[in-house]
Amino acid sequence: MKQHLAVLSVLCLCFFPCFVSKDIRMNPRLTQHHPGGTPYLLPREEPMASFYLDINKSMYIGGEEVLYHFNLTEMRNYSLKADSYESQREKRGENCQNQPYCKNYVTFVGELGGNLLICGTNAYNPTCWKMDGEKFTRISERWTQQLSPRTPDSSYSILNTGNETYSTIPRGSSASTRQPQFRKIFGSGSQLYTGDKLLINPLFVKSLVVKRKEEKENKIFLFYMDVNSQSRSTESEVPMIAQMCEEEIGSDAANERFRFSTALKSRLICGTPTAQQYYPFLQDIYFLESRDLLYGLFTNAWNHSAVCSYQVEDIERVFNTSGLFGSSRTDLSIRPGTCLGKKPTPEATADEVANYPELTSWIWPLANQTLFQSLYHYRKLVVDEITAVDEKNYRIVLLATDEGTVHKVVELPDGFLNVLELHPFSKPAKILHFHLHTDKTEHVLYVAAAQGIYRLPLDDCTSYNESCTDCIISKDPYCGWSEGKCHSILVNKSSRVLQNLAHDDKCNDEAEIKILPRRTEFHKSSGDNAELPPSKFYLECPTESKQARYWWTYGNSEMKNCTPNEDQCMLLFDRVTSPGEYHCMSQELSTVRVVRKYTFAMNYSGRMQCSWLVVLAFSILTVYYIL
Secondary structure, eight states: OHHHHHHHHHHHHHHGGGSOOOOGGGSOSEEESSOSSEEEEOSSOOTTOEEEEOTTSEEEEEOBSOEEEEEGGGOTTSOOOOEEEOOOOOOOOGGGTTSTTOSOBEEEEEEETTEEEEEEOTTTSOEEEEEETTEEEEEOOGGGGGSSOSSTTOOOOEEEETTEEEEOOOOSTTGGGSOOOOEEEESSSOOOBOOTTTOSSOEEEEEEEEOOSSGGGOEEEEEEEEEOTTOSSSOSEEEEEEEEETTOOOBSSGGGTTBOSSOEEEEBOOEEGGGTEEOOEEEEEEEEGGGTEEEEEEEOTTOOEEEEEEEHHHHHHHHHHOOBTTOOOOOOSSOTTOOOTTSOBOHHHHHHHHHOOBBSSOBOOGGGSOSEEESSOEEEEEEEEEEOTTSOEEEEEEEEETTSOEEEEEEETTEEEEEEEEOOSSSOOOOOEEEEEEOSSOEEEEEEETTEEEEEETTOOGGGTTOHHHHHTTOOTTEEEETTEEEETTTOOOTTOBOOSSSOOOOOGGGOOOSSOOOOOOEEEEOOOSSSOOSEEEEOOBOOOTTSEEEEEETTEEEEEEOTTSSBOOEEESOOOOOEEEEEEEEETTEEEEEEEEEEEEOTTSSEEOBTTTBOOOOOOOOOOOO
16 A cells, blocks of 8 residues: 555656646636627537638638628627528539538638639538639639548648648548648649658648748748657657748759758747646647747646747747758758748758758747646637737737637736636537637627637726726726726727726726625525524625635624635624624735625614614625725
8 A cells, every 4th residue: 555655656746747836817817708799690500610701801601511601890780690502512422421421511711812712521522612692603623622621520721821822631532541741732833742751640730821021031830739750758749830931942853843842840849847847739829920929829638728939030040050850961052941932942952851851959938938827728829919008018818718718818017817708608619710800990809619609809898897996907908997987998098098007006086986886685594583683694795806815804803714716705603793894805916905894783772783674784885995
């Protein structure tokens, strides 16, 4: 028995660093179950839906043999307008009837060559149609087979940028057995593809283009999980990043003319080495173009999450300086991965890239540590940026949990703070689509699941609209207090709007009027004598903020502490023997305030006087703050 305990102790010590310390700032401060926004529900659930938002803010949703179209600009009245179009599909072969996906699942909708294309699995025969009004015309080009996989549950990545399109989907009936490649399938110039050693058995996460000052330096980044072929660590699968030059034209070798000659890869690290904490499973990537930053969402074996950031310049530096793992050549005239624009890559350099595509060095996050860690299991992320009232820019990380909720995490001068949890759907749901749209007038998050899509304005401030203190203590950069309410700074960002993001601004007494007053009833659990206090009863105090400390006081004495995990901070009595005031207090950051106040008084006969002949208890929502 002692031996087993010893082994267990050693294992606990080994694995302890992998667990995330419980940081109260990473718990959502408030929860909003009915967020402001617009739901667009589908007539039936589409668990494998695809999504496309065009420049006119129209949303197209592809499902099982159907395409839905929501014209969002005409639905500001929250009514639902859905035009359902039956997709054309080819006659199915007899050998398909008993297969699980013997239907047409729409997997791609997007603009290509000036046309709106809809592509689907088409009963294991991928096909695309051009949409003109409500008419569908089949496109017979061979490259259309690489805009949809043969089955909707396949892992693939399609990059549609400008007038060029790239895909990882092989074409033809033997596609499932072919070596995966990243291939240019549409656009001007050479139709390049990656070599056999770049991708082994990938699970694709995302692909994107990063524009640089010189056009020839534009990069394509491909993010994926893959087999740990080099065995430089113990994980069986590792997160990878591949880089290619967007403008390259291939090699000058005849047999390599149509192969990417700059395609290299490296392992992507997210963790804090000093704490021995690593997150090996890449979930999502977001490129914040305004800051030239990549944000990565990772998880570990316990489904705890971490977010790391990477400066694109640092990534390029690694690709420009690192040696190739397994290569011993040092005499190349052009180093591997160099962007040459419209000049072909020398044959010797291209051969070395094809044979040894992995870098010796790995890609580490900024400051060699995570931005933040959480016990929540996150699936998707986007990152927004807004200029607040103080004219400083603040970044907001929006995360989708595995239960279909959305967390709003704000980057403040003293670290990250989870300010709000939103529940757009009535029941737990798998988030299929997570898209951020911003312009001068709005910052909107589109959150989609099988039952439909929810359009969430990020500047909805109704969760904090009870008082000035509730508004500014929220630390939400989209929201500020003025003219007696908490509202969006996108609508009003004058100097008279009050926020509290980087310093301790405070509300004046006139601003402390509650917009939504609440009452708490007095409850009793036993005792029916109208002249004497009940033998057992309790007082309630709501613990709305999960980042505050709550406690009860009587006079100058502290009676009881509560945890934010409790919905109510309860104060239990066997019998009231001390008249006077009982306060429920909260402290959050530097703000201390009275949440509830109960007063018990003695009547003329000397007996305790209570509400409705039992206890005189009233709840007044006074709020004050102490610096």
